[in-house]
Amino acid sequence: MTRRARLWVLTAGLLGTAALFAAACLRMPPFGGTWHPYGDRAVQAALLQRTANTVSSVNFDQRAFDTLGEESILFAAVLGTVVLLRRTSGERRVTPQPASVPPAVRRYAIAVLPLALLIGLYVVAHGQLSPGGGFQGGVVVATALHLLYVGVDYRALERVRPVGLYELADGVGEGAYVVLGAAGLLAGSAYLANILPLGTFNTLSSGGTVPLLNAAVGMEVASAVVVLLARFLAQALEIVDEKEEGRERGERRKRE
């Protein structure tokens, strides 16, 4: 199909979708209304389970099985990326050279790193009480580690980041979620049922299995992000194509 014909098909499709979508919007419940049947029931259920953060209660208690699926998507995507970004034939690994970093950036990154790490762990641990949880906190923890790359250099990052260990932790996090679900079966209840004592409302130990599942997810997400970034950084800094390298060298020689 030529580009022009494709544009016409696209325009027709977009206009059709826009018309149908606009018609559907006109029949939706009005924006900002008070009728939220699922929301109201979710809030009631969360308060009964003594989980102050309703969103965490929905994710890790009421819809915990769906979150297992979500976690598995994350796991599969990381696995796919690891497989795709291997060193292929005709490529070789080089040692990245140390790079100089402006002292202000270095100072700031080193100062913020422990703070960011602590905030990440705090967000994971307080998922049942305040906005946050395993997914959000995990990303903060992984980002904190990469401040080393921004502030010092790649080799410093590599020293605190043995990728194999993080790959293992990724699998352990995913496995821990599955095992915690099976604990519900062993206790004579349903898979991923909240079987632990619910604790006192609005304390760190409230919510039953919610904080434990949050910890498992936090571990998985933090290691998943570390592994993902490690693969992309290796592609950018360590792995070079021998053909392309030869071509560049030839061009440089010609110029000289």
Add this chain to the structure above:
Amino acid sequence: MTVLPYLVAGWIFLAGVHGLATSRHLVHAVGCLAVTQSATYVLLLAVGYRRGGTAPVFSDTPPGTPVVDPVVQALALTDVVVGATVTALLLALVVQTRKRHGTVDPDELSGLKG
């Protein structure tokens, strides 16, 4: 205008699809897919909004306070996580496409290569 937020979500979706279909660079196409997906965040949060409602977190608000719908917020969280990882996977595919075929223009990638 009680339907404006929904229409905004639809507009973001269409803008993303338009970008996807007319893209001349695979990284741009992956970015457009992220835009398309972000329309679902806007739609979900618009569906869950309650006028005068606060965040559905009861650690510092007494139970019984009107709050926005927590179910759609949980769905938006799922959406963000899946979106981020799928973006990473697609970008990895782009890296390998560039290496194998030497181009990132989708129009030049029509030929089969054994």
